[in-house]
Amino acid sequence: MKHTLADVVELDLHAGAPRKQSSDALRSLFFEEADAKRRKSIRQGLWVAVPVYLLFSVTDILLVPDVAPHTMFARFVIGIAALLTLEMQIRAHVKTNHLDLACATALVGGYIAWLMPAMMTSHVTNMSYYMVFGAIFMMGANLFFTFNFALSLLASSLVLVTYFAALSYFHEDIYYQIAFGTFYISCFIFTSYVNLRLNRERYHVFLNAVEAKIQQRQAEDRGEALLRLSNTDPLTGLENRRAIDSRLRQLWNGWLTAERNFAVFLIDVDFFKKYNDYYGHQEGDRCLIQVAQTLQTSMSRFDAVIGRYGGEEFIALARFRSAKDIEDIAETLRRTVEALCLTHERRRDGTSIITVSVGASFTRPQPDPKLERIINEADRALYLAKANGRNTVKLFDPNDPHHSDDTENVAALLNIAIQQNLVSLVYQPIKNLKTDQVEGAEALMRLRLLDGTLVPPSIFIPIAERTGVIMDLGLWAIRTVCQEVLSCDKVTIVSVNVSPIQLKSPGFATSVAAILGEVGVAGGRLAFEITEGLEMDMNSDVLHCISDLKTLGIKIWLDDFGTGFAGLSWLRLIDFDTVKIDKSFLHDGHTPRGKVMLSDIIGLIRNRGHKILVEGVETAEQLELLKELHIDQVQGYYVGRPAPVEKFRNEKPTYLPRTGLMRPA
Numbered sequence: 001m002k003h004t005l006a007d008v009v010e011l012d013l014h015a016g017a018p019r020k021q022s023s024d025a026l027r028s029l030f031f032e033e034a035d036a037k038r039r040k041s042i043r044q045g046l047w048v049a050v051p052v053y054l055l056f057s058v059t060d061i062l063l064v065p066d067v068a069p070h071t072m073f074a075r076f077v078i079g080i081a082a083l084l085t086l087e088m089q090i091r092a093h094v095k096t097n098h099l100d101l102a103c104a105t106a107l108v109g110g111y112i113a114w115l116m117p118a119m120m121t122s123h124v125t126n127m128s129y130y131m132v133f134g135a136i137f138m139m140g141a142n143l144f145f146t147f148n149f150a151l152s153l154l155a156s157s158l159v160l161v162t163y164f165a166a167l168s169y170f171h172e173d174i175y176y177q178i179a180f181g182t183f184y185i186s187c188f189i190f191t192s193y194v195n196l197r198l199n200r201e202r203y204h205v206f207l208n209a210v211e212a213k214i215q216q217r218q219a220e221d222r223g224e225a226l227l228r229l230s231n232t233d234p235l236t237g238l239e240n241r242r243a244i245d246s247r248l249r250q251l252w253n254g255w256l257t258a259e260r261n262f263a264v265f266l267i268d269v270d271f272f273k274k275y276n277d278y279y280g281h282q283e284g285d286r287c288l289i290q291v292a293q294t295l296q297t298s299m300s301r302f303d304a305v306i307g308r309y310g311g312e313e314f315i316a317l318a319r320f321r322s323a324k325d326i327e328d329i330a331e332t333l334r335r336t337v338e339a340l341c342l343t344h345e346r347r348r349d350g351t352s353i354i355t356v357s358v359g360a361s362f363t364r365p366q367p368d369p370k371l372e373r374i375i376n377e378a379d380r381a382l383y384l385a386k387a388n389g390r391n392t393v394k395l396f397d398p399n400d401p402h403h404s405d406d407t408e409n410v411a412a413l414l415n416i417a418i419q420q421n422l423v424s425l426v427y428q429p430i431k432n433l434k435t436d437q438v439e440g441a442e443a444l445m446r447l448r449l450l451d452g453t454l455v456p457p458s459i460f461i462p463i464a465e466r467t468g469v470i471m472d473l474g475l476w477a478i479r480t481v482c483q484e485v486l487s488c489d490k491v492t493i494v495s496v497n498v499s500p501i502q503l504k505s506p507g508f509a510t511s512v513a514a515i516l517g518e519v520g521v522a523g524g525r526l527a528f529e530i531t532e533g534l535e536m537d538m539n540s541d542v543l544h545c546i547s548d549l550k551t552l553g554i555k556i557w558l559d560d561f562g563t564g565f566a567g568l569s570w571l572r573l574i575d576f577d578t579v580k581i582d583k584s585f586l587h588d589g590h591t592p593r594g595k596v597m598l599s600d601i602i603g604l605i606r607n608r609g610h611k612i613l614v615e616g617v618e619t620a621e622q623l624e625l626l627k628e629l630h631i632d633q634v635q636g637y638y639v640g641r642p643a644p645v646e647k648f649r650n651e652k653p654t655y656l657p658r659t660g661l662m663r664p665a
Contacts, residue, residue: 039090041146042099046086046106049140050079053110056133060118063126070117078113082106100147104155107145111137111159119170128176134163135187142191149199153192160188233308235285236292244307244315251317252371255363263326263362264374265316266382267295267333270355270390272312274346277584280593287354288312291337298336302329320362323395330358330393338391355391357382362396372466383459410460413449414469418476422448425480427494427648429640430613430633433626440493442529442635443481444642445473461499470499475511478526482519484645486526495527495557503530504541509548516552523553529580530570531559546574557613562601571608579605583616583636589625602629 054075060068085102111134121127141147141155163184167177231243239247254260269275269291276284288308295314296306304318316333320326334356342354359382361374377396385394417423423445430440447455464470474496481494502508516523528549546556555577558570562582571579581601588594605612617623617636626634 038096038146039099042096042103043086043090045145046082046103049107049144050083054079059130059133063130064118064121064123066123067117067121070120071114074113074117075110078106078110082110100145100151103145104141104147104151107137107141108155108158108162112162115162115166119166124170127170131163131166131170131180132183134159135184138184138187139191142195143198146202147195149196152195156188156192160184233292236289236308238292238296238314239305239307241307241309244305244309244317247305247307247317248371248375251319252374256369260319261321261363262317262319263329263360264378265318265330265333265358265360266309266375266378267314267316267337267356267358268382268386269312269337270351270357270386271344271347271349273584275344275354277588278346287342290340290342291354291356294336294340295333298332299329302332304329314356323362326360326362326395327393330360330395333358334391334393349390351391357385357390358393359383359385360393360395364398376463410455410463411467411469413447413455414460414464414467414473417447417469418472420450422450423473423476424448424644425477425484426642426644427485428635428642429648430491430493430495430635431639432633433631438491438640440491440495440527440633441485441648442495442497443477443485444497445477465499465501468501470501471505471508474498474502475515478512479515479519481526482515482521485648486521487519488649490649493525493527493555495529495555497559498528498530500530500542503545506541509545509552512549512554513552523549524555527555527557527578529557529559530574543573550575558610560615561605571605571610576610578611578613578633579608580613580615580635581605583614586614586616586622586626587618589622595625599629602631 057068057072057075060071060075064071082102085106086099089099089102115131115134118127118130138156138159141152141159145152147155164181167181231239231246233240248264251260251262255262269288272284272287275287279287292306292308292314295316299306299316299318302318304316307315307317309315316329318325318329320329337354337356340354343352344354345352359378359380361377361381363369363374366373377398381394381396385392388394413422425443426446427441427443429438430442431437432439445457445461447457447460449455461470464473477496481496485491485494513523516526550556556574557578557580558574558576559580560582561579562585570576581598585594585598585601589598602612611632613633613635614626614631615635617626617634617638619638622636623634623638
């Protein structure tokens with residue numbers, strides 16, 4: 001039975017494998033792996049040993065000339081016979097052990113064949129010294145050839161026994177016998193010992209090699225597992241955004257070099273936030289898992305790749321031959337999810353099941369092709385699909401006038417937004433429930449087209465981040481907040497949303513410090529909001545930037561707590577001054593279960609020592625609930641809607657007759 005290294009590795013990796021079985025397999029593998037080297041070594045060794053053996057004929061002529069013809073004849077007969085036998089065995093593919101045995105037989109036979117005629121010489125003195133030549137055969141058996149220990153011991157023992165038999169017959173001098181006998185025995189012992197050590201060392205080297213290979217295999221397995229983990233969405237088991245981005249680059253390179261067309265499909269679960277808020281996060285997770293599995297199954301016949309792109313958004317990548325292929329894939333994605341018939345009772349569009357909207361884009365000849373463009377086009381198509389009533393498919397059409405406000409136009413607009421006063425800020429009040437006063441505000445950015453049409457932040461903020469304009473917009477927003485609101489002491493503190501791009505940018509904290517010094521505003525009156533749902537690595541640069549900002553006195557708030565995937569980790573890593581609980585938890589607070597969940601979240605945050613701000617207060621009942629839960633601050637349409645700076649400055653609070661609470665006029 002043959003063994004491979006994989007077999008041995010499997011034996012070693014499985015704890016239940018018997019030790020003896022593993023040891024036997026290792027020894028078997030040792031001989032099998034060494035087999036080819038041994039055969040080559042035997043052949044080379046014998047072809048070297050035989051010529052050397054024949055060359056000693058010169059010594060025969062010098063020391064025992066009277067019997068030299070006989071010894072030379074014996075040498076040639078044995079040498080030629082040994083080589084012929086070896087070559088025939090090799091061609092007959094006999095086992096390596098048989099080659100070893102033939103080689104050892106030739107070695108012992110060569111010694112006896114030379115010794116017998118040599119002892120007939122009349123040159124007794126010469127021969128008495130020449131008999132030491134036999135030690136070479138002993139060393140050859142133990143050291144020159146790579147016999148296993150048992151065979152080398154047997155061969156060298158036969159040489160030793162033959163020598164002592166010849167010694168007792170040829171020389172009667174007891175002192176000579178003692179001297180040369182001691183020499184032969186010493187050679188036998190030392191060469192046998194060295195041979196034993198060499199055999200053990202070879203086996204140990206093999207074991208070390210096996211161990212190294214096992215460790216390498218384990219390291220590779222761990223690496224593959226980590227790679228799979230880093231490329232897999234933990235909830236759905238689909239490829240995550242990192243893996244999809246890698247596949248996108250591969251497909252893009254294939255299109256650039258070989259014009260192999262592919263399409264991108266963005267799939268968004270319709271009204272998923274309402275589903276998640278109503279049925280709970282566990283049911284929401286189960287819904288996403290079912291949708292993911294269904295999408296993956298449906299795409300198998302198209303040889304497409306499905307991944308989770310973030311939140312309730314999925315992405316599919318597939319090659320296509322015609323526009324009809326794209327339409328078929330997109331419609332299959334939509335119909336497959338619709339066919340699940342997962343109940344969604346919180347929809348208000350006449351549909352009561354889970355559906356998806358699909359936006360698709362595809363590769364085509366362009367003057368300046370960019371990978372980002374095809375993703376943006378699919379995103380625009382998805383936006384139009386959702387705007388057209390959801391549960392629909394929209395294929396990007398470069399000739400459609402509805403696509404005129406594409407990424408390039410928005411990006412170009414952002415480049416001139418500050419100079420052309422196309423960007424502005426509105427302020428939404430933040431109320432302190434203990435003092436019943438508005439003590440702060442959140443600054444929200446707005447962007448207008450040249451014709452005055454507003455561009456949703458969900459469109460221009462991602463584009464600003466991708467193009468890097470967010471850096472200039474962010475610093476402009478901070479400066480504007482300080483000049484418009486903080487410098488006139490209208491409120492105690494104003495919060496500004498910051499992008500992960502800003503926190504990762506070198507010198508961001510320095511730029512903020514320069515603005516504070518220039519305007520003359522204390523850092524403690526400014527707060528930066530970090531959104532929990534953002535895909536942001538908490539690396540040393542980000543943490544260092546946050547530390548520098550806190551050194552300036554700036555407050556760091558965690559926004560939309562409970563909606564992302566990293567909230568608890570962020571609470572552990574960063575000492576937030578305030579945590580803003582997402583409005584979805586408040587809106588679910590009218591149910592017993594929702595109220596318990598809201599209380600638990602508040603308790604968790606409060607135990608960490610953070611101030612608590614709850615967003616989305618839209619009714620008096622919600623405000624009363626938050627007062628009952630001893631919340632520090634609130635924000636929402638009931639407290640105050642976002643307003644331009646002029647209106648925000650001039651707002652005067654009035655009392656609500658029904659509740660006695662103060663509300664902006």
